[in-house]
Amino acid sequence: MKKIEAIIRKSKFIQVKEALHNVDVNFFSYWDVTGLGNEKEAHVYRGVSYSTQDIQRRYLSIVVNDDFEEITIKALLEAASTGDVGDGKIFVSDISEAYRIRTGEKGGETLKKKSK
Numbered sequence: 001m002k003k004i005e006a007i008i009r010k011s012k013f014i015q016v017k018e019a020l021h022n023v024d025v026n027f028f029s030y031w032d033v034t035g036l037g038n039e040k041e042a043h044v045y046r047g048v049s050y051s052t053q054d055i056q057r058r059y060l061s062i063v064v065n066d067d068f069e070e071i072t073i074k075a076l077l078e079a080a081s082t083g084d085v086g087d088g089k090i091f092v093s094d095i096s097e098a099y100r101i102r103t104g105e106k107g108g109e110t111l112k113k114k115s116k
Contacts, residue, residue, distance in 0.1 A: 001095035001108055002069045004062040008036065008080040008088040013058045019079035020036060020062070023071045026113065029071040065093055065108045 008016055010032070020028065035055050064072050073090060081087050100110040 001098060001111065002064055002066060003067070003093045003095050004064065005034070005071055005091045006060045006076050006080065006088060007057050008060065009082065010028065014040060016076060016079040019075040020072065023075045025062060025068065025072050026061055031054045031059045033057050033059045057088065063098065065111055081106045082083055111115060
């Protein structure tokens with residue numbers, strides 16, 4: 001199993017959510033976060049100068065089985081990209097185990113939707 005963490009523009013969240021649902025990644029957690037960017041210069045938008053150092057972003061935490069890693073990352077890359085500086089980052093790490101609290105079952109099956 002893999003944990004995929006993505007920091008994206010808040011303005012791209014709806015597109016990212018739809019892209020994830022389209023590849024059957026239907027469960028993830030997210031938070032609104034503020035971070036510091038690498039870019040040091042100010043930008044001008046509609047005559048107003050603003051700093052890009054303190055950036056409002058959305059943080060997504062997604063756990064998938066190994067066979068979903070590539071399609072999840074591809075969906076994130078395609079949906080979150082604007083081509084501009086500040087599009088965000090994706091981090092991938094290994095998950096050693098998962099448990100379904102309701103039933104106590106463990107392993108990759110806990111990430112799959114159960115039919116009733």
